Amino acid sequence: MTHEEQVKRMTDMIAKFVGFTGKKLPDDVIAKLTELREKETEAMPKVIYDTMFRNQELAVKLDRPSCQDTGVLQFWVKCGTKFPLIDDLEALLKEAVVKATFETPLRHNSVETFDEYNTGKNVGKGTPTVWWDIVPHSDKCEIYTYMAGGGCTLPGCATVLMPGEGYEGVTKFVMDRMTSYGLNACPPLLVGVGVATSVETAALLSKKALMRPIGSHNENERAAKMEKLLEDGINAIGLGPQGMGGKYSVMGVNIENTARHPSAIGVAVNVGCWSHRRGHIIFDADLNYEITTHTGVEL
Numbered sequence: 350m351t352h353e354e355q356v357k358r359m360t361d362m363i364a365k366f367v368g369f370t371g372k373k374l375p376d377d378v379i380a381k382l383t384e385l386r387e388k389e390t391e392a393m394p395k396v397i398y399d400t401m402f403r404n405q406e407l408a409v410k411l412d413r414p415s416c417q418d419t420g421v422l423q424f425w426v427k428c429g430t431k432f433p434l435i436d437d438l439e440a441l442l443k444e445a446v447v448k449a450t451f452e453t454p455l456r457h458n459s460v461e462t463f464d465e466y467n468t469g470k471n472v473g474k475g476t477p478t479v480w481w482d483i484v485p486h487s488d489k490c491e492i493y494t495y496m497a498g499g500g501c502t503l504p505g506c507a508t509v510l511m512p513g514e515g516y517e518g519v520t521k522f523v524m525d526r527m528t529s530y531g532l533n534a535c536p537p538l539l540v541g542v543g544v545a546t547s548v549e550t551a552a553l554l555s556k557k558a559l560m561r562p563i564g565s566h567n568e569n570e571r572a573a574k575m576e577k578l579l580e581d582g583i584n585a586i587g588l589g590p591q592g593m594g595g596k597y598s599v600m601g602v603n604i605e606n607t608a609r610h611p612s613a614i615g616v617a618v619n620v621g622c623w624s625h626r627r628g629h630i631i632f633d634a635d636l637n638y639e640i641t642t643h644t645g646v647e648l
């Protein structure tokens with residue numbers, strides 16, 4: 350393949366993968382929703398979970414997005430410095446979003462700020478969002494795709510606490526948000542928490558935490574314990590699926606952290622909804638790919 354053919358091939362694959370993720374949830378999300386349905390004892394939450402599964406069946410059968418809000422596309426890219434298409438990647442992702450918008454189709458969710466018009470293509474100034482992690486000495490490219498709806502992970506919340514507020518302050522900050530509007534997303538939620546040195550590092554980590562598989566834990570034992578305690582605390586609110594009541598409010602709580610300045614604790618919370626449309630694909634230098642989030646996808 351020539352370089353141009355490679356760019357086109359990768360654009361087509363990303364467009365197809367993005368469209369696919371809008372119609373079929375990742376395997377870990379389906380497994381968790383199935384588990385939560387089994388654990389609920391009342392009729393109402395069970396009926397709501399059954400509706401979600403029916404929604405998933407119909408989305409694939411009718412070849413339509415499973416939720417009307419297909420979000421703003423956000424990509425987390427971990428790209429090796431030796432990946433052959435590194436220079437083309439950002440433009441290629443933008444092009445893939447335009448293609449997916451018309452082919453899938455996706456709702457038009459990119460409004461130019463201040464000029465107040467919808468581009469109609471899901472791309473605009475700074476959209477789709479692309480975050481970069483550069484990986485030295487690697488020729489691979491790992492991409493997390495994410496559809497961030499208006500209720501899920503766009504209205505997160507972040508602050509910097511005084512050091513004396515400690516981990517109790519972190520817990521209070523998270524629980525205060527979860528007991529107000531759950532940040533507007535449709536439960537059961539996947540809750541991302543960032544604990545770091547500043548407002549923006551915490552905010553970014555709270556989003557990155559949502560890329561982690563459901564059921565995974567922070568590698569630090571204490572942080573992992575806090576994930577479990579927060580999960581139990583948020584479940585005890587009794588939101589249930591779609592906020593209609595139930596024993597479980599969340600699919601999990603994922604905390605990501607960095608070291609921090611001794612006089613500050615940055616904390617942020619960000620929630621994914623039950624329709625957690627995240628995809629993960631890894632390309633090698635020849636554009637062979639591996640998809641870790643969904644089984645049985647051919648691009």
Ligand code: SF4
Nearest residue numbers: 416498500535622624
């Ligand atoms: S929160 Fe999620 S499921 Fe609910 S409307 Fe938004 S994108 Fe759809």
